[in-house]
Amino acid sequence: MIRNRSEKALLSQGGWITLTLFILLIVFAVALLLGRYPKAGLMSPALLQEDPLAQKLLLNLRLPRVLTALLLGMALSGAGMVFQMIFANPLVEPGFLGVSQGAAFGASVSIVFVTTSIWAIQGFAASFAILGLGFSYFIARKVRFGGWVIRLILAGISVSALFTAGIGILKYIADPVSQLPEITFWMLGGLWNITWREYLTILPIVAPSLIIIYLMRWRLNLLCLNDETSFSLGIAPGRERIVFLLLATLATASVISVSGIVGWVGLIVPHIARRLYRSDTRYALTGSMLLGGMFTLICDSIARTVLMGEIPLGILTSAIGATIFMALLMTRTVKVEK
Template sequence: MKDYNDKRSVFLILIIALIVLFGASFFIGRYTIDIHKLLDLFVLKIQNKPFNQYEELNTIIFSIRLPRIFASLLIGSSLAVSGTVFQSIFRNPMVSPDVLGAANGAGFGAAIGILLSVGFWGVQISSFIFGILAVLITYSLSIALAKKGDPVLMLVLAGIVIGSIFSSLISLTKYVADPNETLPTITFWLMGSLTSVKAKEVLLLTIPVSAGLIPLFIFRNKLNIMAFGDEEAQSLGINVKKTRLLFIVCATIITATSVSLCGMVGWVGLIIPHITRALVGTNHKTLIPASILIGAIYLMVVDDLARTLFSVEIPLGIITSLIGAPFFIYLLFQKKE
């Protein structure tokens, strides 16, 4: 009973922190916002009255900050849940959402789109398709190698190989790109950023993210059984292959969608599951919802830092790496102990 109350307290704190941070993020940035003017703007919009005197404020809030706040919330949640799922089904706390090559595949797709100048939507679609394609190749290769050893190990090894191939293809794309125009665009995109995200893109993002998150949330209890190993799961009536494939597909969809929108933001799916397990334990009934909340909070904080630390905006991937790498070292020391 005490443990149940403790977890309820953790969730309450996380929800309050998310709401407070969501509101505070409106006021964080290089453009100072007066709260009184903001409230006046909200009132005028609710009353459907003209707000010509607040046109600039309206653009900043509803065209710039609100879309990127929602984007950071969705992407942080997606990467955190993907990391939690992959660490569970592979029974390895050191794997991340790009373990099967989804991130590198999506990165290559975006690089090709930028190189061919297919436009913003073309880049996103290309990124999403290649992210899914990379995982399909990985899964097909792992099936072919399954007779050679442990299927989970073969899947991880296949992911490493395919991820490395797509990483090399990204380097090749950068090598042949125009060094004055295309190369800087590819490089900046790969670092991860929410600078150019728009409201329509965020709305479209919610469709595949929801399609991936809802099954993971509904069937999250099966992850508890999968954690015991394939033989134990089968003895308890779980179809291991189909269940693992379901989780891989859902996690891949939300990972590829996130990368296609904001670029490659590393470490989120690696460190957030560890923090979540430390707070609520290893039961996926609470672990998955807590990962959603903590992932959203974390990436909103990172995005706020990205646009306020210096006079120019810092790519998200740089900040998440600076935070994630020391945390990874800390984890290694904890494992040694």
């Protein structure tokens, strides 16, 4: 009897995931119809059939942007979950380990010294993101006090600060007319200049990375255990960690190469996902990706509709994310017990 009950508890998580997917589809549809044409608010689906301008607008402007917002959220929160599991710490996200700042620095280098082509920016962002991660890891190994996680976080903070200083220098020497706005856009984060071209440039990197992470997601559980324990369970912990970290870093660097830095998603969404779908990454990772997609989709819809001009997406996700985080911290004792 107990056995049946436990199996049911494990399987019922799948139902919650399906429900989340369903809600995400609704949010997706609403986001597509939401905007300032023909007037501020929701476009009626009937209009789409008769108005060619509405069709064009939806297919060429809104659809790539909404799809990118979805991909951005899924990548950031999926990567956030990977980082939190691998470092066995719920307070870690790619931004904490020099990945985001590294990517931003790489993009700035590309803008100032090389070219503003989307491919070059993506390549530079990804290389410097991995460099940032590697550098944090290297420094953490050399720190001579504290536990592994605190050393990593300290190393990550200092590496991020170094990159931020670098970005500051680049901003200073950048051409204020052509280059500086590009860098500033990067630091604030936003999706206003997304077209199909940007979406299709990042898709070949982000999609495979996320799919592999998704398929291997149960094994993430094993990597939050002590090294000797996961080793005894037939894992090569070092090797598997590197695979997951590289995939997560690639996906993150790729999406932020077109969006700029969008903070807090990778930290806050995995937290909420663990509360809703429990800790097993079999469900928590899937849930995290779906919720992340939903979160950025909602934030981006607010960003482009609330004011006449755009609110930078990164500012919105940080404001909302930090608020939710405070609320979560203060309700720590409230357990989600189903």
